[in-house]
Amino acid sequence: MGNDLGNLDDIGEFGDLGDLFGGDDLLSLLDDVQEQQNKNEGGTTASEEKPAEQAASSEEAFKKLVGSLGDEAKELMSGNAAEAAKEEVKPAAAAKMDDYDKAVYGYPQLDEIEKGIKRGLDVSFYDSAELSFRQMREIRIGLELGLDVSYYSSKYYKDAQMREIRLGLMEKIDVGSYARLIYSLPDMQRMRNELMGKAYAKDPQALDFLVTDMDTNVQIYTMDGLMNAFIQLKEPLPKGWNRKKLQTLLKIYGIEYGLMLDQLDNDLSTLKVGEEIQVARGEESLQGEDGWYEYFVDNLDDSSPHIEEDGSINYMAQKKYSYAQPGQKVALYHPATLGHIGKTVKGLDLPASSGKNLPRLNMDKIRLLEDGVTYVAKKEGFVSIKNGILNIVEQLEFKEDVGYGNGNIAFDGDIYIRASVLENAVIQAGGDIIVDGFVESAVLKAGKDIILRTGMNGDGRGSLEANGNVVAAFFENANILAGGDVEANYILNSDVRCLGMVKTQGSKNMICGGTVSAKQGIKTGTAGNKYQVKTTLEAGGVSDGSDRASQLYRRRKQLAEEMEKVRTGMAMVLRKVGALNGRTHPMYLKFQDVLEQQKQEMAALNEEQEVLDEDNSKNLRVFVIVENTAYENTRIVINGVANVLNADVTRSRFYSRGRQIVHEPFTGG
Numbered sequence: 001m002g003n004d005l006g007n008l009d010d011i012g013e014f015g016d017l018g019d020l021f022g023g024d025d026l027l028s029l030l031d032d033v034q035e036q037q038n039k040n041e042g043g044t045t046a047s048e049e050k051p052a053e054q055a056a057s058s059e060e061a062f063k064k065l066v067g068s069l070g071d072e073a074k075e076l077m078s079g080n081a082a083e084a085a086k087e088e089v090k091p092a093a094a095a096k097m098d099d100y101d102k103a104v105y106g107y108p109q110l111d112e113i114e115k116g117i118k119r120g121l122d123v124s125f126y127d128s129a130e131l132s133f134r135q136m137r138e139i140r141i142g143l144e145l146g147l148d149v150s151y152y153s154s155k156y157y158k159d160a161q162m163r164e165i166r167l168g169l170m171e172k173i174d175v176g177s178y179a180r181l182i183y184s185l186p187d188m189q190r191m192r193n194e195l196m197g198k199a200y201a202k203d204p205q206a207l208d209f210l211v212t213d214m215d216t217n218v219q220i221y222t223m224d225g226l227m228n229a230f231i232q233l234k235e236p237l238p239k240g241w242n243r244k245k246l247q248t249l250l251k252i253y254g255i256e257y258g259l260m261l262d263q264l265d266n267d268l269s270t271l272k273v274g275e276e277i278q279v280a281r282g283e284e285s286l287q288g289e290d291g292w293y294e295y296f297v298d299n300l301d302d303s304s305p306h307i308e309e310d311g312s313i314n315y316m317a318q319k320k321y322s323y324a325q326p327g328q329k330v331a332l333y334h335p336a337t338l339g340h341i342g343k344t345v346k347g348l349d350l351p352a353s354s355g356k357n358l359p360r361l362n363m364d365k366i367r368l369l370e371d372g373v374t375y376v377a378k379k380e381g382f383v384s385i386k387n388g389i390l391n392i393v394e395q396l397e398f399k400e401d402v403g404y405g406n407g408n409i410a411f412d413g414d415i416y417i418r419a420s421v422l423e424n425a426v427i428q429a430g431g432d433i434i435v436d437g438f439v440e441s442a443v444l445k446a447g448k449d450i451i452l453r454t455g456m457n458g459d460g461r462g463s464l465e466a467n468g469n470v471v472a473a474f475f476e477n478a479n480i481l482a483g484g485d486v487e488a489n490y491i492l493n494s495d496v497r498c499l500g501m502v503k504t505q506g507s508k509n510m511i512c513g514g515t516v517s518a519k520q521g522i523k524t525g526t527a528g529n530k531y532q533v534k535t536t537l538e539a540g541g542v543s544d545g546s547d548r549a550s551q552l553y554r555r556r557k558q559l560a561e562e563m564e565k566v567r568t569g570m571a572m573v574l575r576k577v578g579a580l581n582g583r584t585h586p587m588y589l590k591f592q593d594v595l596e597q598q599k600q601e602m603a604a605l606n607e608e609q610e611v612l613d614e615d616n617s618k619n620l621r622v623f624v625i626v627e628n629t630a631y632e633n634t635r636i637v638i639n640g641v642a643n644v645l646n647a648d649v650t651r652s653r654f655y656s657r658g659r660q661i662v663h664e665p666f667t668g669g
Contacts, residue, residue: 100127108133116140119214125153134159141252142166144214151179164188167254171207173199196348200225207346211253216241220253226344229255229280233273241268250279257347258282285342288355294332295390324377324392331361331375331390365392382414393431402427407442414448423459433466449484458494469500474508491516491524509627511535522624528631535631540622540639540656552609559602566595624654625666636661 097114105113112133116123126139126149138159142149145166152165164185168175171192178191200207204225212219212234219232229250243261246268250256258281264271271277324330339352360368367378377383381392394413402409402417407425409415415429420437421444427433430447438454441462450464452472460477464470469484475494480486482498489506493513496502502518504511509525516522517538528535570591574582582588624636630649635642638654643661652663 104129106133109136112136112140115215116143119144125149128155130155132159135162138162138166142169145170145211151175154181156181158185160185161188163252164192168192168195170209170211170254171196171199193348196346200344200348200350209253213249213252216249218249220250220255222255222345226346226348227282227284228278229345231277231279232275233271236273237269237271239267239269242266243268246279254346255280256345257343258345280345282344282350283342285350285352286340287352288337288339290355291336291357292334293358293361293390294334296329296331324381324383326377326379328377329374330366330377330383330392333358333360333373333375335373361390366390396429401437402442420454423462432468439472450482455488470498486518511537519622521622524626525628526631527626527629528634530631532631532633534633534635536635536637537624538637539624548612552605552612556602556605556609559598559605563595563598563602566591566598570595622655626650626652626654627666630654 097110097117100110100113102110109129109131113123113127113136116126121140121143123140125143126136131139135155135157139149139153139162142152147166147169149166151169152162157165161183165175165179165188168178173192173195175192177195178188183191196207207226208222208224210219210221216237217234218237219234220229221232222229231246243264243266246264247259247261250259260279260281264277336355336357339354341352342350344350361375365378365381366375368375375390377392379392379394381394383390383392396409396411396413396415398415398417399419401419401422402425403422407422407427409426410428412430414431415427415433417427417433417435417437421427421435421439421442423440423442425440425442427442428445432448432451433444433446434451434453435444436453439452439456439458439462441457441459443462444450444464444466446466446468448466449468450466450470450472452464455472455474455476456462456464456478457476458478460479462477463479463481465481467483469487470480470482471485471487473488474490474492475488475496476492478494478496480494480496480498482496482500484498485500486496486498486502488504490504490508491502491511491514494516495514496516496518498517499519501520502511502516502522502524504524510529511522511524511527512529513533513535515536515538517536519539519541521539522537524537527537570588573585573588573591576582577585577588622638624638626649628650630636630645630652632645632647634645636645636654637643638656638661641656641659641661649663651666653666654661654663656662
């Protein structure tokens with residue numbers, strides 16, 4: 001509060017009180033006034049946080065201070081400005097203007113009093129010679145609008161401060177938080193704007209208003225959440241009324257931004273009665289756009305191959321490569337744009353967020369030019385995009401079958417085989433492995449995806465291992481391990497394990513025989529067959545989460561109790577030795593060291609609990625979906641809970657509930 005007091009515009013406005021105490025002393029007095037006021041209102045002050053004996057002495061000193069002051073200072077210290085105003089002695093409302101001494105009141109003051117009397121207002125709120133006519137006008141307008149002018153009808157407020165409080169009352173915000181003598185005009189403006197911003201965020205239209213100015217009989221109103229302001233005349237304006245006077249009138253009611261008065265003739269007495277005239281328009285905020293990359297290569301696609309209805313893979317339509325030469329432009333970055341803050345006709349800022357920039361592309365085989373946005377190829381090769389990262393890859397291509405004699409292949413990039421892969425071949429690639437033909441009992445390992453445009457019969461010995469997805473027309477007698485999804489038209493007598501989903505679709509759309517395990521779930525048309533071939537579908541994961549959760553709960557509870565005992569010991573040291581010396585006492589430091597170790601352990605336990613909660617949450621959402629028939633003797637395992645079907649089940653979605661497998665009708669999606 002001390003900083004706010006330093007912004008008081010004119011200490012002299014406090015009259016005799018300012019003369020009595022002087023500038024700096026008065027500011028200190030007002031600071032104490034505010035602190036006592038907060039205490040009376042139930043707020044928390046610095047003194048309340050001190051020990052009881054210090055608070056008592058502070059209260060005693062405060063009472064002594066009050067006893068040494070004059071009546072006017074005591075009145076000021078009795079509460080906030082609104083309360084002080086209520087206590088001011090005001091003459092009764094005058095029955096006629098003759099009761100007011102023209103030697104005491106100036107003409108503008110008498111004019112304000114006369115307007116109030118003619119309009120039936122309680123002029124006792126402002127018929128004091130100590131108020132300027134501008135102060136009187138602010139109080140008179142508040143009375144005309146039916147506002148509680150006791151918040152600001154004090155001679156200690158400047159007229160501009162009164163206006164800030166009056167506008168806040170019109171906007172139905174909590175003016176009590178800033179209608180205080182300790183706040184300067186800039187402070188009041190800032191606090192009012194903050195309160196308006198919060199109210200505007202909840203309901204912009206709630207701040208729209210309609211008033212009729214009683215001096216001019218001009219109706220003023222706003223629409224669309226203070227974004228448009230209009231006037232409508234109930235009677236013609238007098239001669240001599242111009243744009244400047246209209247601007248002053250609009251300012252009285254807070255309309256100052258986006259004025260459109262230049263479109264009007266300067267002589268406003270010609271305006272038509274009853275016509276709606278727009279006088280101000282706000283400016284909408286503009287949200288910034290995120291940065292984005294423009295690519296200059298043909299048919300660049302980041303999606304996975306798609307299995308057609310007949311079981312074939314439309315590889316060329318889904319995953320294509322473009323060839324680039326050294327120096328060829330492959331991408332251009334368009335940076336994020338800044339947001340543009342909007343404003344209402346009352347000058348309230350409408351926030352706008354700026355867009356987010358994307359990280360730079362992989363620079364391994366791509367060069368960024370000096371402009372900081374243009375990317376060119378550093379070497380000849382195929383352009384690919386994976387997980388949003390653009391790269392130039394060298395591709396090893398085989399146009400003939402790969403088998404005995406040429407089947408032991410290792411390559412850091414992609415391998416493209418236009419023919420078939422024969423038995424006993426071993427192929428390892430740092431990128432993708434793509435095979436147009438048939439794959440026999442071979443071993444394929446890929447750092448990214450494995451894509452078999454035809455299919456694979458591994459004879460129980462062939463295997464596919466990929467960090468990414470594994471996609472084929474079919475898998476028979478194969479062993480498959482994938483870090484992503486596994487997709488095929490059908491899977492027969494195979495051992496499949498993946499961290500993503502297993503999905504079959506197309507003409508056959510089935511899983512029959514073997515074990516298929518997928519961390520994120522399984523979706524197929526048919527599971528098993530009518531001959532009850534043993535088929536196992538596993539989804540989710542087996543976890544010791546329940547046991548570990550119990551262990552974590554017990555240890556966290558025990559640790560919390562131990563930490564509380566250590567804190568109690570630290571407090572006892574401080575009480576016995578004293579707050580100043582206690583924090584360096586050897587016993588206190590020992591307690592502190594133990595507490596720090598306990599905090600670290602608690603943080604680790606909390607982190608482990610979060611991971612466990614996340615895993616459990618994911619497991620609960622895992623399903624096995626069979627769109628047609630799951631035949632008898634099919635084994636369903638979800639999150640470690642197993643169930644063997646003792647009858648055929650059609651169109652069902654299986655999931656775990658407690659220690660049971662349940663199913664419900666599957667309607668698609």
